Amino acid sequence: MAVSGLLEVDDLHVSYGRIRAVQGVSLTVPDAAVVALIGANGAGKSTLLRAISGIIRPHRGAVRYLGEDLVGLPVHQIVRRRVIHVPEGRGMLARMTVLENLRLGGFALKGAGHGKSDLERVFALFPVLRERRAQLAGSLSGGEQQILAIARAMMARPRLLMLDEPSLGLAPLLVREIFRIIPRLTAEGTAVLLVEQNARMALQCAAYAYVLQTGRVVLSGRAADLLAAPEVQHAYLGAG
Amino acid sequence: MEFLAFLVVDGVLAGAIYALVALAFVVVYKASRMINFAVGDWMMLGSRMVASGIHGVGLGLGGALAFGCVGMVAVAMAFDRVVLRRLFSRSLLTLIMVTIGLGIFMRGSAALVFAGLPGGIARPLPLDPLVIVGVPVAVEKLVAAAIAGACIGALSWFFHGSRTGLALRAIASDQQVAMAVGIDLHRHFAIAWGLVGVLSVLSGTLWSFVAGGGFGIELLGLKVFPIVIVGGLDSFPGSIIGAFIVGILESLTAGYVDPLVGGGFSHVASYLVLMAALFVRPYGLFGRPDIVRV
Ligand SMILES: Nc1ncnc2c1ncn2[C@@H]1O[C@H](COP(=O)(O)OP(=O)(O)O)[C@@H](O)[C@H]1O
Numbered sequence: 001m002a003v004s005g006l007l008e009v010d011d012l013h014v015s016y017g018r019i020r021a022v023q024g025v026s027l028t029v030p031d032a033a034v035v036a037l038i039g040a041n042g043a044g045k046s047t048l049l050r051a052i053s054g055i056i057r058p059h060r061g062a063v064r065y066l067g068e069d070l071v072g073l074p075v076h077q078i079v080r081r082r083v084i085h086v087p088e089g090r091g092m093l094a095r096m097t098v099l100e101n102l103r104l105g106g107f108a109l110k111g112a113g114h115g116k117s118d119l120e121r122v123f124a125l126f127p128v129l130r131e132r133r134a135q136l137a138g139s140l141s142g143g144e145q146q147i148l149a150i151a152r153a154m155m156a157r158p159r160l161l162m163l164d165e166p167s168l169g170l171a172p173l174l175v176r177e178i179f180r181i182i183p184r185l186t187a188e189g190t191a192v193l194l195v196e197q198n199a200r201m202a203l204q205c206a207a208y209a210y211v212l213q214t215g216r217v218v219l220s221g222r223a224a225d226l227l228a229a230p231e232v233q234h235a236y237l238g239a240g
Numbered sequence: 241m242e243f244l245a246f247l248v249v250d251g252v253l254a255g256a257i258y259a260l261v262a263l264a265f266v267v268v269y270k271a272s273r274m275i276n277f278a279v280g281d282w283m284m285l286g287s288r289m290v291a292s293g294i295h296g297v298g299l300g301l302g303g304a305l306a307f308g309c310v311g312m313v314a315v316a317m318a319f320d321r322v323v324l325r326r327l328f329s330r331s332l333l334t335l336i337m338v339t340i341g342l343g344i345f346m347r348g349s350a351a352l353v354f355a356g357l358p359g360g361i362a363r364p365l366p367l368d369p370l371v372i373v374g375v376p377v378a379v380e381k382l383v384a385a386a387i388a389g390a391c392i393g394a395l396s397w398f399f400h401g402s403r404t405g406l407a408l409r410a411i412a413s414d415q416q417v418a419m420a421v422g423i424d425l426h427r428h429f430a431i432a433w434g435l436v437g438v439l440s441v442l443s444g445t446l447w448s449f450v451a452g453g454g455f456g457i458e459l460l461g462l463k464v465f466p467i468v469i470v471g472g473l474d475s476f477p478g479s480i481i482g483a484f485i486v487g488i489l490e491s492l493t494a495g496y497v498d499p500l501v502g503g504g505f506s507h508v509a510s511y512l513v514l515m516a517a518l519f520v521r522p523y524g525l526f527g528r529p530d531i532v533r534v
């Protein structure tokens with residue numbers, strides 16, 4: 001997979017004090033493609049996303065996005081480049097309304113005036129949010145909050161969207177609802193880096209995939225190939 | 241009965257200005273959890289700048305207010321650039337100590353810079369009190385309170401109707417999330433301090449209208465703690481209500497208790513309320529339980 005991509009992570013190392021969470025990861029996300037990142041709990045998936053979005057600073061390696069190294073840029077500068085991270089646990093502003101959360105999603109977009117049409121687009125996609133727009137985000141159910149988190153990210157018109165465990169804790173019906181959105185995003189030109197415990201669904205909707213184990217990439221390739229690979233089936237898909 | 245009404249009205253009018261002072265405190269606390277121990281010194285400096293605009297530069301009241309706002313916003317920006325950004329990663333306690341240091345610095349440099357300039361701000365108003373349904377009301381207090389009320393209204397619009405206000409509320413609600421949606425925290429901390437500068441000019445000037453100008457104003461800052469602790473540190477409506485409670489309480493104790501004990505009790509009364517409030521509801525009447533006290 002030596003394709004040159006929208007995002008190229010090169011030999012990234014990230015530590016929390018003495019804990020070396022990511023140890024030399026390289027990966028590529030092509031434009032408008034879905035790339036899945038799977039691996040057991042503690043493998044370093046969330047840490048990798050945090051390093052890309054600037055929340056933590058890697059101590060080695062590069063995060064090249066459209067040819068520019070993002071390492072060292074403040075978070076809001078990275079968001080302005082339309083690299084949007086929906087973190088684990090969704091990161092809602094619980095005491096603000098659904099509408100305010102959505103408005104904030106588009107905060108980094110400079111030229112005003114887009115807000116209205118983006119809002120309409122999101123409401124058309126997720127009618128439940130229109131109904132609940134005046135409600136406090138903290139009063140939504142877990143599934144609705146996840147939908148709001150993704151909708152808020154869409155308000156920023158992401159070029160690269162990073163979703164961290166979007167299906168965590170959701171009922172199967174809602175999980176399908178979430179996964180239904182992903183192809184629509186790529187159709188509009190958004191690339192998606194998808195971290196998932198639900199490896200089967202992730203591999204089914206992704207073009208490429210990486211398997212992370214204790215901070216290192218142990219397998220990578222086309223998602224369809226990984227779906228069929230015995231070691232993946234055994235370790236991540238619960239097959240014998 | 242008439243005396244009681246007079247005292248309550250007087251307390252309410254003072255409360256409106258206190259509310260403005262308290263908001264200057266809460267704006268910063270909400271955004272950054274910093275406790276500004278020098279609100280009174282900001283007010284003092286704000287009103288001295290307006291006074292020097294009048295007496296030193298020869299401006300009218302409106303021009304002097306603008307002069308004061310520009311000056312205080314410049315002070316706020318300098319404080320943000322030179323001090324706060326450098327100390328950003330330090331403990332909250334360090335940052336809080338820094339506000340005390342700035343207050344002392346403001347007091348010292350104001351004494352030097354404004355030496356010889358009068359601190360009073362003449363009010364363009366009649367001196368005779370109005371009598372409303374039998375209760376005498378000082379016109380300057382009424383006007384000052386009305387202006388304070390208008391400022392509070394404008395501030396409330398700013399927080400709920402503007403993009404910057406939305407961002408400031410997001411920061412107050414969760415800094416991590418605010419950053420994640422692309423809000424530049426430092427820029428908005430600076431805006432919050434700029435607001436403190438403007439509010440200082442306004443409340444300092446209004447207080448000079450009613451109480452005369454000069455260096456006594458920094459004592460106004462001492463009233464902020466009972467108010468915001470009753471109101472719950474991070475609540476705008478709470479601190480406005482707290483301001484009226486403290487204003488009325490001071491007025492009542494000044495009218496009924498001070499003559500008996502020989503004066504001064506009215507200044508202590510609000511601190512007694514502060515302590516009572518801490519016992520009953522440690523997070524204030526309108527605050528949330530998750531507030532950590534320093
Ligand atoms: N804030 C943190 N402080 C210290 N260690 C952390 C922190 N977050 C994660 N870790 C550690 O880093 C490693 C990778 O964690 P994480 O990136 O959350 O994995 P994953 O998302 O794949 O479950 C784990 O060993 C975890 O314990």
Ligand SMILES: [Mg+2]
Binds near residue numbers: 045046047088
């Ligand atoms: Mg994780």
